[in-house]
Amino acid sequence: MADVLDSYQQWLDGAWVTIKLTLLGGALALGLALIFGLAGTSRHSWVRVLNRVYVEFFRGNATLVLLFWFFYALPLLGLRFTTMFAAILALGLNVGAYGAEVVRGSINAVPKAQYEATVALNFTPYQRMRRVILPQGIALMLPPFGNLIIELMKGTAIVSLVGLVDLTRVSKNIQGSTGQTVAAFSMVLVLYFVIAQILLLFVRYAERRVDRMLGRRPSREPSLGTIAAGAPGAGVGG
Numbered sequence: 647m648a649d650v651l652d653s654y655q656q657w658l659d660g661a662w663v664t665i666k667l668t669l670l671g672g673a674l675a676l677g678l679a680l681i682f683g684l685a686g687t688s689r690h691s692w693v694r695v696l697n698r699v700y701v702e703f704f705r706g707n708a709t710l711v712l713l714f715w716f717f718y719a720l721p722l723l724g725l726r727f728t729t730m731f732a733a734i735l736a737l738g739l740n741v742g743a744y745g746a747e748v749v750r751g752s753i754n755a756v757p758k759a760q761y762e763a764t765v766a767l768n769f770t771p772y773q774r775m776r777r778v779i780l781p782q783g784i785a786l787m788l789p790p791f792g793n794l795i796i797e798l799m800k801g802t803a804i805v806s807l808v809g810l811v812d813l814t815r816v817s818k819n820i821q822g823s824t825g826q827t828v829a830a831f832s833m834v835l836v837l838y839f840v841i842a843q844i845l846l847l848f849v850r851y852a853e854r855r856v857d858r859m860l861g862r863r864p865s866r867e868p869s870l871g872t873i874a875a876g877a878p879g880a881g882v883g884g
Contacts, residue, residue: 650820650829660816661837667733667812668799668845674738675745675798676791682742683749684775697746704743710804712736717808733805741798745791752786753779785856792849796842813837 678700686697704712716732727735756779764774806815817834821827 650824650826650833656816656820657813657833657837660811660813661841663805663810663812664799664802664838665841667730667737667802667805667810668795668841670734671737671741671798671802672795674734675740675742675794678738678742679745679749679791682746683753686746686750687753697750701743701746704739705747707740709736709740709801710807712740713804713808729805729808729810733802733808733810737798737801741794741801745794748787748790748794749783752783755786756782781856781860785853785860788849788853788856792846795845795849799841799845800838 682697682700685693686701688694688697713733713736716727716735717729720727760778760782761774764778769777802812803814805812806818811819813834817830820833821830824830
């Protein structure tokens, strides 16, 4: 175990590659999810078709196959990417397709009365989305987005197959050089778990911020106002 721990610099370098892939791939996935998720709620059929083409194609292909396509196949067609960029593209495009469905479903889950209220207030379509619909949709998106970013982080393990030295590759390198299989792979299990917990903390922090922005302040004990609002007949004129 001492030999495995003595290789801490390799572990740090590998963890940085994994974190960088997670952050950059997650940023790409989030951007694509918002663009194509909102496209899926459009009133124009041709815009919704763009959503379906993107979602069905990239959700229906394995991330590993996309990675091999970008890294091995495209250079033969004259388009060459760096290993890191190819990995980010594969991860972002795949997870973004799942995220687009999260965005579309969350927007559609906002109560219809909210939309009707914006129409009554004579909001433009842009104002409706930016000021009312999207903020409430984001509150619904965050929990599944948290799951997706953790899945993306775990999916970065495939990049070791194209030469990137991430945590998975480091664990195999150290296992091969020290012969300590249990220690090396136990260490990488712990590191992936720690990174996942850190990501989860950020997601929960974002959820609390959004709840405060929307005026949601959950407490352990129900307030008198909450009890009154939930009482039978509350809010009904006598």
